[in-house]
Amino acid sequence: MMNRGVVALAALLTSIVGAAGCSQPDAATVEAEEETMTAETVSPGDSSGGLNRLQYETSPYLLMHADNPIDWYPWSAEAFEAARNQNKPIFLSIGYASCHWCHVMEEDSFSQQSVADVLNESYIAIKVDKEERPDVDQAYMAISQVITGQAGWPLTVVMTPEGEPFYIATYIPRESSAGQVGLLEILRTIIDKYWSIEYNEGELRHSGQSFVKVTQSVITPEAGETFPEDAHVRAIQELTALYDTTNGGFGAAPKFPVPSYLLYLMREYRTSGEQALLDMVLTTLDRMRAGGVYDHVGAGFHRYSVDATWSIPHFEKMLYDQALLTEVYLDAYALTGRDEYADTVSDILRYVASTLASPAGAFYGAQDADTDGVEGVYYVWSLSEMAEVLTDEEFRVLTAAAELPTTDGALREDAHYVLSFTAETGDIVSQTGFTASEVSAMLASSLDKLWERRQTRVSPAIDDKISTDWNGLAIAALARAGRVLDDENLIASASRAADFIWDSMRSEDGTLFHTYRDGVASVDGLLEDYAFFSRGLLELYQATQDLKYLERALELAHATEELFWDAKDGGFFQVATQAEQLVVRLKPVHDGALPSGNAVAAENLVRLGVLTSNNELLEMARKTFVAFGPLMETTPSQYTSLLGGHRLFTGNAYVAIVVGNTGDERLKILRDAVDTAYAPATLLVVLEGDTAHEEVSRVIPAAVGHTTLDGQAVAYVCDRQMCALPITEAAALTEMLAVHR
Numbered sequence: 247m248m249n250r251g252v253v254a255l256a257a258l259l260t261s262i263v264g265a266a267g268c269s270q271p272d273a274a275t276v277e278a279e280e281e282t283m284t285a286e287t288v289s290p291g292d293s294s295g296g297l298n299r300l301q302y303e304t305s306p307y308l309l310m311h312a313d314n315p316i317d318w319y320p321w322s323a324e325a326f327e328a329a330r331n332q333n334k335p336i337f338l339s340i341g342y343a344s345c346h347w348c349h350v351m352e353e354d355s356f357s358q359q360s361v362a363d364v365l366n367e368s369y370i371a372i373k374v375d376k377e378e379r380p381d382v383d384q385a386y387m388a389i390s391q392v393i394t395g396q397a398g399w400p401l402t403v404v405m406t407p408e409g410e411p412f413y414i415a416t417y418i419p420r421e422s423s424a425g426q427v428g429l430l431e432i433l434r435t436i437i438d439k440y441w442s443i444e445y446n447e448g449e450l451r452h453s454g455q456s457f458v459k460v461t462q463s464v465i466t467p468e469a470g471e472t473f474p475e476d477a478h479v480r481a482i483q484e485l486t487a488l489y490d491t492t493n494g495g496f497g498a499a500p501k502f503p504v505p506s507y508l509l510y511l512m513r514e515y516r517t518s519g520e521q522a523l524l525d526m527v528l529t530t531l532d533r534m535r536a537g538g539v540y541d542h543v544g545a546g547f548h549r550y551s552v553d554a555t556w557s558i559p560h561f562e563k564m565l566y567d568q569a570l571l572t573e574v575y576l577d578a579y580a581l582t583g584r585d586e587y588a589d590t591v592s593d594i595l596r597y598v599a600s601t602l603a604s605p606a607g608a609f610y611g612a613q614d615a616d617t618d619g620v621e622g623v624y625y626v627w628s629l630s631e632m633a634e635v636l637t638d639e640e641f642r643v644l645t646a647a648a649e650l651p652t653t654d655g656a657l658r659e660d661a662h663y664v665l666s667f668t669a670e671t672g673d674i675v676s677q678t679g680f681t682a683s684e685v686s687a688m689l690a691s692s693l694d695k696l697w698e699r700r701q702t703r704v705s706p707a708i709d710d711k712i713s714t715d716w717n718g719l720a721i722a723a724l725a726r727a728g729r730v731l732d733d734e735n736l737i738a739s740a741s742r743a744a745d746f747i748w749d750s751m752r753s754e755d756g757t758l759f760h761t762y763r764d765g766v767a768s769v770d771g772l773l774e775d776y777a778f779f780s781r782g783l784l785e786l787y788q789a790t791q792d793l794k795y796l797e798r799a800l801e802l803a804h805a806t807e808e809l810f811w812d813a814k815d816g817g818f819f820q821v822a823t824q825a826e827q828l829v830v831r832l833k834p835v836h837d838g839a840l841p842s843g844n845a846v847a848a849e850n851l852v853r854l855g856v857l858t859s860n861n862e863l864l865e866m867a868r869k870t871f872v873a874f875g876p877l878m879e880t881t882p883s884q885y886t887s888l889l890g891g892h893r894l895f896t897g898n899a900y901v902a903i904v905v906g907n908t909g910d911e912r913l914k915i916l917r918d919a920v921d922t923a924y925a926p927a928t929l930l931v932v933l934e935g936d937t938a939h940e941e942v943s944r945v946i947p948a949a950v951g952h953t954t955l956d957g958q959a960v961a962y963v964c965d966r967q968m969c970a971l972p973i974t975e976a977a978a979l980t981e982m983l984a985v986h987r
Contacts, residue, residue, distance in 0.1 A: 300373060304763040306709050307343040307375040311352060315362035318373045321382055329370040329407035335441055335450075336407060337369040337433070340383050341400040342376045343709035344562040344612040346621045347417045348400045353619065355420040355429050364430060368437045370407075377611055377713060378761050381772055381821050385828040390414040392461040402429075404436055409829045410454030458829045465832060469815035470875025473892060477878040482514060482523070484883035493555050494530035500560070502550040503534060505570035506837040510886035512577050513893060513926055524581065531578055535590055538664035541625060543696045546597035547571050549615075557666045561615035561622040561706075566840055568598050569719035576723075576730050580924035591727050595736060598720065604712060606750070607742030608762070609720050611713055614706035624706050626662040627696065635699050636692050639680070643688040646674045712762040714751055714775040717743050719840075721782030725789040729921040737789045744786055747779060748798060757805065773820045773834065773843035776806040780850050791932045793945060796857070800945075803854055806847055807866060816873030818847050835874050837887050844870060845887035852891060856899040856966060857929050859947045867895055894927055898965045902983070905933040905952050906959025912974070913959035919976040920961070925983040928963075 300312040303320055311318055319325035329336050339356075341348030355361045365371045376383035376399065383401070389411055391397050398416040405411040413436065422428040440446040485507055488496040495501045508527050515523040534540060537556025539548050547567050548559035572594050579587035602610045617624045629650065633641050645652050647667045667689075674685050721740045728737035751759045751767045758771030758779065783799035786792075809822040812833065820832040820843060835844045848870040855863035871892050874885065882889060902920045906913030913934060920930045931949055933939055943950045952962050952969075960972040961979050973979045 304766050304768065305343075305375040305378045305711065305761075306707075306763075307341060307348070307377070308373055310343065311356060311373050314352070314356045315359050315366075316356055316371050317362075317366045318371050321372055321374050321379055325370055325372050326407060326409065332370070334368060334370050334407070335436065336403075336405050336409070337365055337371045338374065338386065338403040338405060338411075339372070339400055340374045340376050340386065340403070342612075343707070343711075344564070344614040345399050346560065346562070346615045347398075349616055349619065351400050351417055355418070358420060360430060361420060361433075364433045364437075368441075369404075369433070375711075376401075377709070377711060378769060380715075380760075380774070381828060381832075384820065384832055384834070385830050386411060386414070388465055388830060388832060389457055389461045390416075392464045393457050404433075406451050406454045408451075408454075410451070410458050411829075412450045412454040412457065462830045465830065467876050469817075469873050471872055473871050473875045474878045474882075477882040478514065478889060478893065481510070481882040481886060481889055484881060485511065485526070485886075486522075488883070489526050490554065494526070494533035495554075495556070496530075499554045500550050500552050501554055501556065502839070503530075503539075503547065503567065503571060503574075504837075505567075505574050506841050506886045506890075507883075508574045509577065510890050512574075512581060512924075513890050515581075516924065516926070517893065517897075527574075528578060528582070531575060531587065531590075535586070536667050538666035541597070542665045542667065543625075543693055543700055544597060544601075545593040546601070547594070557668075558664055559622075559625075561625055563597075563601075563613040564839075565598070565602055565609050565611050565716045566719050568594050568602070569716070569723040570840075572723040572727055576726055577924060577926075580730060580922065588731060591731065595724065595727060599739065601708070603739070604710070606712075607739075607746040608712045608717050609743060610708050610710045611716055612709040614709070617704050617706050622664070624700070624703050626664055628660045628662050629656055630660055631699070632696070635695050639678075640688045640692040640695070642678050643674065643680060643685055644692045646677045647685070647689060710763060712746075712751070714747055714758050714760055714771060715778040715840075717747055718775070718778030718780070718782040721779070722785040725782070725785040729789050732918065732921070737786075740782070740786050741790065744779075744783060744795065744798075756801075757809070758802075770822065770825050772822075773806070773810045773818050773847065774840070776802050776810070777818075777843050777847040777850060780806070781846055784850065784853060788930045791930075791934075793941060796945060799850070800854060800858065803850055803863065806850075810847075811866070812873070816869035818844050818870070835877060835888055836884050841887035842885070844874070845885070845891055848888065849891035849894060852895045852899060853929060857901060857931075857946055857948075859966075864895075867891070871895060890926075897927060900925075900928045900983075901931055901946075901948050901964045902928050902979075903931045903933065903949055903952050903962045903964060903969075904959065905954055905962070907954065907957070908935045910959045915976050916959055916961045916973075916979055919979045920983065923980055923983040928983055 297312045298314060298316065298318045300308045300318050300320060303309060308320060319328070325336070374382050386401060386403050387397055390401060394414055396416060400417055402415045402418055403411045404413040418429040418432065419426065420429050422431045440450055485496065490496065496504055496507060508530060511523045511527050533556050534547070537551065539551040539556045539559045541548065546563050549562045549564055549567060550560050552558050552560055572591050575587045575590045578584070579591065598609065601613060604610055615621045629652065632644065636644060647669050648663070648665050649669050650663055671682050671685060675682055678685065680688065721744050724736045724740035728734065728740065751762050753759065758775045759767035760769040760771050760775050761767070780799045780802040783795045783802070787795040787799065806818065810818040812819060817833050817835070820834050821827065833844065835842045837845070848867045851863045851867035851870070854860065855867060871888070874888060877885060904913060904916045904920065917930070917932055920928065931942060931946055933942060933949060933952060939949065948964050954960060955972050955974060958974065960974050962969045962972055963982055964970070970982065973982065
């Protein structure tokens with residue numbers, strides 16, 4: 247609970263500046279503001295050639311602000327020293343390159359001389375790319391969520407020279423208007439009525455300290471000693487209550503995919519056999535794939551849907567969404583055998599390869615929502631343009647499938663639409679008179695033609711940073727997809743990305759960097775970098791059976807312990823002990839758009855511990871799970887990634903050892919049976935040829951002593967204590983893997 251000093255300041259600021267920035271404005275408000283925006287003469291805040299300090303950064307988001315008239319600093323010791331020496335509050339703005347509202351605020355406020363005049367005179371202004379410095383972003387986002395209950399980007403923070411925030415909001419328009427106080431008024435009020443008055447300045451500093459203290463107490467619950475037995479039951483109850491039975495997904499608008507929910511529900515379905523859990527997943531996947539949140543023309547998923555029906559997206563595309571949803575659709579394919587899920591995986595990864603792959607082999611972070619300052623214009627279609635591009639028959643089929651109006655009036659209005667294929671095939675057949683196969687063929691040819699037309703448009707910008715954590719997710723997805731779909735090209739792509747990060751994004755002492763751009767690797771690696779990349783390497787080992795990837799995953803697991811482990815209470819901190827410490831120290835366990843760092847690190851420990859028979863790794867995993875036991879007493883559905891790892895730990899994780907001679911067709915058949923099974927509790931080891939045994943046994947003791955049966959390939963399925971009798975037939979192996987839950 248907030249103390250009285252914090253409450254008093256919150257009330258005081260609200261009474262003076264209102265609730266500015268606590269929620270995003272609607273689109274109409276922003277459009278009106280943009281129409282009435284006056285052009286101002288701008289002058290550079292600092293440096294040569296009309297550019298400020300950000301010109302020397304590598305982040306595309308920071309470079310976007312390099313020509314602002316504001317005297318921006320990047321996050322640095324220099325900025326904080328300037329604030330202390332000049333006794334100025336710090337204005338901190340956090341965003342990212344593909345964020346639509348960040349673009350709006352840059353144009354509306356940060357490009358304007360009136361805002362620059364106030365900031366340059368009275369504040370030290372710091373600009374942060376949340377994807378380059380997720381530790382900074384998440385620290386202040388945690389404070390925002392605890393103190394205001396709000397979250398989002400751009401995040402706007404006013405704080406003391408010590409980094410203690412006393413005002414936090416999200417998007418704020420430049421000028422005040424009915425019902426909302428603008429940025430200029432907020433900035434002037436803080437200086438004129440608070441910071442310039444010694445007593446009130448002291449109150450601001452005290453309240454900033456209180457905000458930090460309260461947040462740290464909230465995000466650092468008392469360490470646990472046990473993991474509640476009913477956590478899984480309650481998590482399923484909570485997800486069932488959140489589930490949208492009509493449209494799929496969880497909650498109302500805006501609606502996010504939440505891959506962690508879907509992956510966990512499929513695991514629990516395999517454990518319990520409860521069909522309703524799988525139905526929730528499949529309905530959600532079908533609605534998402536049919537809706538406008540999926541790019542039917544160019545493939546890939548947009549960030550989220552602004553409505554409950556998955557129809558209208560927020561148009562940015564993130565690498566991590568493509569990676570995580572690839573794994574979700576892969577699991578659905580493995581469970582059901584439905585080809586449309588495999589096709590979706592192939593389409594997503596085609597988008598990743600064509601748009602987000604760097605020449606070096608790793609992957610860029612995102613594609614913007616905007617083109618020339620307009621969100622979504624690259625993706626939407628008018629009826630007249632579609633009629634121009636398509637044949638009459640194709641136009642009839644496409645508009646029927648997307649349930650679009652085709653009257654003369656609608657054609658003349660020239661409204662723009664997001665393609666969302668919600669109509670049933672039977673209804674399209676009835677409406678158009680074509681057969682189902684003709685409908686399918688014409689939809690495919692229509693989308694091909696629209697793709698060709700789209701190539702004449704200006705494409706949204708690519709945020710061409712390479713981050714270790716997101717690439718780790720992409721490597722895992724590609725490696726798994728290569729195994730399940732039997733596609734060596736996908737595995738080769740995963741290998742190239744992994745090798746690039748290992749070779750180009752590590753320091754001389756072997757520690758990871760977080761980000762890379764223009765030949766420069768920078769920012770010390772965080773927990774997520776180590777955990778996600780280690781998981782990618784483990785998946786890549788299973789896909790390639792190249793021991794170097796397993797050995798690298800183990801090396802990173804040990805480095806994770808050394809750098810981030812909380813020896814007192816268990817679990818992992820986000821920032822390494824010897825790295826820069828922020829105003830609050832996070833131990834991330836809550837799933838957001840990404841699985842939590844602690845969840846992925848803990849599951850890595852379980853898998854690596856089982857695979858290499860290392861009880862020390864398993865004990866560290868146990869301590870991680872119980873450390874967060876008290877959180878599982880609250881709302882366990884917020885921690886589904888950790889719950890999934892806990893299920894693996896408390897059940898039996900298995901190692902499937904496939905042994906055979908080089909060139910033995912049965913060896914490939916048995917390996918394929920493991921690769922294509924839905925078997926999240928099973929790890930694969932392949933011993934091919936005589937030389938493999940000694941090399942693999944050096945790292946994986948369980949491989950010792952396993953041989954062919956009368957010269958023919960066999961599979962052994964082993965738990966932590968023993969191995970089952972050898973299996974020679976793929977069907978029997980598939981059946982055994984299905985039983986192992």
